[in-house]
Amino acid sequence: MSLPNTLPGAAGSADRPDTIARRAWTLLMQRPTYLIFAAVTLFFVVFAPNFATVSTAEAILRITALVSIIAVGMTFVIICAEIDLSVGSVASWASMVVGLLLERNVPTIVAVLAVLAMGAFIGFINGILVTKLRIPSFLVTLGMLSVFSGLALTVTDTEPVPIVDDRFSNLFWNASYVGLPVPIWWTLLLVAVGFYLLSMTVFGRQVYAVGGNLVAARFSGIKTDRIKIASFMLVSTTAALAGMLLAARSTAGNPSLGTGLELDVIAAVIIGGTSLFGGIGGILGSVVGAIFIGILGFGLLVMGLSTSIQEVIKGAIIILAVALNRR
Amino acid sequence: MTEAGLSVANPPVAAPLVSMRGISKSFGENRVLRDIDFEVAAGEVHALLGENGAGKSTLMKILMGVYAPDAGSITLDGENIVGTSVQDHRAHGISMIFQELSLLPNLTVGQNILLGREPRLPGWRIDHRRLAGNAQEIIDHYGFPLRAGREVRDLGFAQRQMVEVLKAVSQGARVLVMDEPTSSLSLREEERLFSIMDELKARGMGLIYISHRMAEIFRLANRLSIVKDGRLIGPLVPAATSIAEVSQLMSKTTASALPAVTALPDAAPVPRTETGLALQVTGLGTATKLRDINFTIGRGEIVGLAGLVASGRSTLAKALFGLIPDATGEVVVTGRPLRLGDAARAVAAGIGFVPEDRRLEGLVLDHSLAANVALPNLGRLLGRFGLPYVSDSRIAQLFESYRSQLGIVARASSQRVGELSGGNQQKIVFAKWLATKPGLLILDEPTNGVDVNAKADMRALMRAVAASGVGVLLISSELDEITGAADRILTLVDGRITRELHQVRDEAELRGILQADVAARVEAGADTKEIMA
Numbered sequence: 001m002s003l004p005n006t007l008p009g010a011a012g013s014a015d016r017p018d019t020i021a022r023r024a025w026t027l028l029m030q031r032p033t034y035l036i037f038a039a040v041t042l043f044f045v046v047f048a049p050n051f052a053t054v055s056t057a058e059a060i061l062r063i064t065a066l067v068s069i070i071a072v073g074m075t076f077v078i079i080c081a082e083i084d085l086s087v088g089s090v091a092s093w094a095s096m097v098v099g100l101l102l103e104r105n106v107p108t109i110v111a112v113l114a115v116l117a118m119g120a121f122i123g124f125i126n127g128i129l130v131t132k133l134r135i136p137s138f139l140v141t142l143g144m145l146s147v148f149s150g151l152a153l154t155v156t157d158t159e160p161v162p163i164v165d166d167r168f169s170n171l172f173w174n175a176s177y178v179g180l181p182v183p184i185w186w187t188l189l190l191v192a193v194g195f196y197l198l199s200m201t202v203f204g205r206q207v208y209a210v211g212g213n214l215v216a217a218r219f220s221g222i223k224t225d226r227i228k229i230a231s232f233m234l235v236s237t238t239a240a241l242a243g244m245l246l247a248a249r250s251t252a253g254n255p256s257l258g259t260g261l262e263l264d265v266i267a268a269v270i271i272g273g274t275s276l277f278g279g280i281g282g283i284l285g286s287v288v289g290a291i292f293i294g295i296l297g298f299g300l301l302v303m304g305l306s307t308s309i310q311e312v313i314k315g316a317i318i319i320l321a322v323a324l325n326r327r
Numbered sequence: 328m329t330e331a332g333l334s335v336a337n338p339p340v341a342a343p344l345v346s347m348r349g350i351s352k353s354f355g356e357n358r359v360l361r362d363i364d365f366e367v368a369a370g371e372v373h374a375l376l377g378e379n380g381a382g383k384s385t386l387m388k389i390l391m392g393v394y395a396p397d398a399g400s401i402t403l404d405g406e407n408i409v410g411t412s413v414q415d416h417r418a419h420g421i422s423m424i425f426q427e428l429s430l431l432p433n434l435t436v437g438q439n440i441l442l443g444r445e446p447r448l449p450g451w452r453i454d455h456r457r458l459a460g461n462a463q464e465i466i467d468h469y470g471f472p473l474r475a476g477r478e479v480r481d482l483g484f485a486q487r488q489m490v491e492v493l494k495a496v497s498q499g500a501r502v503l504v505m506d507e508p509t510s511s512l513s514l515r516e517e518e519r520l521f522s523i524m525d526e527l528k529a530r531g532m533g534l535i536y537i538s539h540r541m542a543e544i545f546r547l548a549n550r551l552s553i554v555k556d557g558r559l560i561g562p563l564v565p566a567a568t569s570i571a572e573v574s575q576l577m578s579k580t581t582a583s584a585l586p587a588v589t590a591l592p593d594a595a596p597v598p599r600t601e602t603g604l605a606l607q608v609t610g611l612g613t614a615t616k617l618r619d620i621n622f623t624i625g626r627g628e629i630v631g632l633a634g635l636v637a638s639g640r641s642t643l644a645k646a647l648f649g650l651i652p653d654a655t656g657e658v659v660v661t662g663r664p665l666r667l668g669d670a671a672r673a674v675a676a677g678i679g680f681v682p683e684d685r686r687l688e689g690l691v692l693d694h695s696l697a698a699n700v701a702l703p704n705l706g707r708l709l710g711r712f713g714l715p716y717v718s719d720s721r722i723a724q725l726f727e728s729y730r731s732q733l734g735i736v737a738r739a740s741s742q743r744v745g746e747l748s749g750g751n752q753q754k755i756v757f758a759k760w761l762a763t764k765p766g767l768l769i770l771d772e773p774t775n776g777v778d779v780n781a782k783a784d785m786r787a788l789m790r791a792v793a794a795s796g797v798g799v800l801l802i803s804s805e806l807d808e809i810t811g812a813a814d815r816i817l818t819l820v821d822g823r824i825t826r827e828l829h830q831v832r833d834e835a836e837l838r839g840i841l842q843a844d845v846a847a848r849v850e851a852g853a854d855t856k857e858i859m860a
Binding site: 201 | 648650669670671680687689692693698706715716759
């Protein structure tokens, strides 16, 4: 039985000239969160002391790097109409593992590659559990959240692992190239790779199709399970990378570094216009979402609000943004 | 629609319990129901027939209050109830038993019957003892073999239906709509259901019985009506008609009103120069439905697969396309063997598949027209500058080339496919598979739910595709579509191919053959029942 259809009678009527003002208006209607984003930023520029400076922007981007990097991977998973709640604890675990490897004098590059591979493997396990055993990703990754936060705490009996390897610290946090701190370079690299994969490759198109209509994707000859598994591998790898950035920042592997990161990451992706129901969204929106969360946190900090109140305001604004973005 | 010569009944039943008059309903420009009169009397079983998509579910949803009709009235015992909500219609005593039962399996029979009306103790607590007692009283009143304390998950389908019936009647239902109630019952369970229906009739309820099964209808119904292309034929009295007449009425399309099928403008018919087979199937079977299927399709040939509902038509299509994991057998597509069980391999081997349910299986409704057409073709749309990237402009180009060729009416390639009419959506599904340059195209109900003109377009398209050397497997419940288009017809009965017909051009003849084969199977063993379920 057919459902209500809009008919192609509209074909003639919509050929009005596309003025810039009209296009801007449509964009704003599609992304009402950008209005909130602009309003909040403007508010801080006017009311927060010394907000509109280059150093502020750099500080925000640096903080945002962690959320942005994982948000790139998370965008794939959410467009597949799945979710990964384990990224925060995978980041913590990755920081511990890299700390322990460096402590045992494993060469920096080997340690880094090993941790990235480990991240991919964790994602592979998540993907297999979701697609082959058909356990909802919410449950699989909720379980994994617990597993890896527990592992991170157990492996050194909750003690942080100091990192004294300068190469490592420079690679992920301290160094600057062409005037930009290295975490920002990492963000740019990940965003570029993520954008290429999602928007320009066959794989990316298939990710959209899997999330848009899983059955139709299967009926089009797409190996839907592989697409989902690959997406889970991507997000866990980005989580492992973010974990190493965190370790470099605090010059230690620490079992609680990534705690709660998953909330900021998912909020960033949703605020950026990616649909929780799958099939719609994009990398650039997620980065905008991550930067928005960064600006919000930093602005509230500069205004002198306590971190506890910050959490309340941040949560409320995120809910508001998501409510406006709902489709 | 010619109704001359029909025994349209003015039967001697009591004044109608519920009466629908002049009901019309459109979705957008798609007119689903036109000026329908339908009524049920107390103590009557009124059967409602019609092919999928004919409009009977819409009619029943209007009766239930799910949709408001565009025009017309519904009166229950002389009181006008149109325009009110589902709750209102239910309060007036109109209930429906759904194909997928709507019980809560984790609750007991009694809890389900009295759901939302549980007897209370002070403090919002449920009085479980009184609940069980009240429920058992209702059960015993109707004499059903049930215990109020059993959990619904432990019950068989027939017993679950009894619970549904009790739930409805205990809420004061006077009109009960039963949608394919026997589709998942065994023979014994069916008998039980029929005796329940007799009981309900005797108590003065009006029953509307939706089914595809003629034998049941002729046994149970006092009157029967047929929904065909949005219009109602009947009511007829079973004694005054026959299975053959009813099947003919159901399937007679507006084919005579269709323009003659012509080839598409720029797809000029190509003489069948290509020889060889597009498809060769040997010993195809699945665990539950198909048995030892053997057939071939030549290049440029349209082979029609005719079968009644639940004969395994769609299962065969899905098995060939690799969507049934347990399918076994040898399949050769354009000369190369195909290992079953993986749709990606089927696409690579050159099979295109226009599935039965285009909204669920064929399209990503929220995505653009161009993206949908590109979906199975992405590998061939890579850009030329070294990097493996899919270029948007080539995707749009691909769509544009098919837009003109298939006459797709749309604003732009970026339009959401969900915004198109049914016929144009179906053309998008065609386009996505034609773009893969298939050697074999499987069409499962290609004209399902599209309007009359789009149906003509689809048929012309099918001809043009075959003329270009593609083998076509056409599956349709509209037998005249098969007799009109196919070069050769295979009949499928209970998962087996029973006949290969070369010269059948008459829809009634084909239906007669099918029914004879079904009857033969039924006589051959009652186990068919189990296979069909």
